[in-house]
């Protein structure tokens with residue numbers, strides 16, 4: 539079986555990718571620096587079941603450490619790379635843009651260079667719907683111009699995509715950039731609305747709603763994202779940028795309503811003005827994903843949030 543290198547392995551999406559790969563009997567090398575953007579103990583819990591698997595190796599390393607990363611490439615000779623390590627979070631990027639460019643751009647460059655040097659057969663980059671910024675044309679298509687980015691996070695992802703394209707053009711490295719749309723589910727990031735809202739409603743605490751509740755997000759279940767990532771392995775794609783989203787935007791009001799129904803509790807809503815960097819809608823055009831990957835998201839927000847709430851109720 540091939541060895542797959544997964545960066546950001548202890549994170550929300552990365553840990554699910556590792557579990558799914560191990561389930562399919564791949565050998566997996568997971569890289570994560572367990573930084574404290576959110577509680578590192580959460581990351582330890584995310585990766586706990588993978589760590590018990592004999593086909594899994596965990597490397598506590600910073601993707602920007604060139605010599606440390608080269609050692610991992612040399613030692614484990616991965617065939618493919620799933621690059622998910624990043625400073626994520628739009629709002630935090632406004633406070634510390636330097637850090638976001640350092641990890642998300644320079645870190646990606648380091649991995650691309652090593653992937654070229656060690657003849658990686660497929661490099662998958664975890665990009666983001668944030669690159670569309672204030673795009674008003676819906677649904678968002680991969681061919682839309684990226685002129686309206688609203689945060690350093692979005693800019694760092696757009697720059698990293700550009701690097702991916704250059705590495706493909708210069709060195710023929712096969713690269714697929716996947717633009718994820720608002721991913722949620724068990725192990726969800728604690729800074730994101732699905733987690734914060736569900737937790738607060740369950741605990742009878744107030745939630746902060748920015749704006750009037752009409753803004754829409756294309757909430758996408760983590761299992762569907764993992765399926766989309768793994769489906770790239772079955773194809774031979776030299777270069778592509780592909781949206782992965784549910785393609786069913788839900789308003790904030792309806793999203794809160796769905797959680798209230800599942801939890802059987804009313805939300806205490808504290809209304810606040812919209813935040814800088816917020817966009818009115820995200821909406822994925824997934825026709826390219828359907829065509830190239832056979833991507834077909836299966837989880838409705840109601841079903842997906844039911845699983846998320848159950849995970850929270852079981853002590854996360």
Ligand SMILES: NC(=O)c1ccc[n+]([C@@H]2O[C@H](COP(=O)([O-])OP(=O)(O)OC[C@H]3O[C@@H](n4cnc5c(N)ncnc54)[C@H](O)[C@@H]3O)[C@@H](O)[C@H]2O)c1
Nearest residue numbers: 546548549550551570571600601622623624666718720721
């Ligand atoms: N969750 C979403 O809705 C979403 C949407 C679009 C794109 N993405 C992208 O998907 C990827 C995974 O996101 P997530 O939500 O799982 O976030 P996450 O923060 O849970 O996971 C990222 C992981 O990367 C690790 N990491 C960060 N910097 C590192 C470094 N320098 N070296 C090694 N490891 C490092 C972190 O410790 C963390 O475990 C990210 O690239 C993110 O930008 C996520």
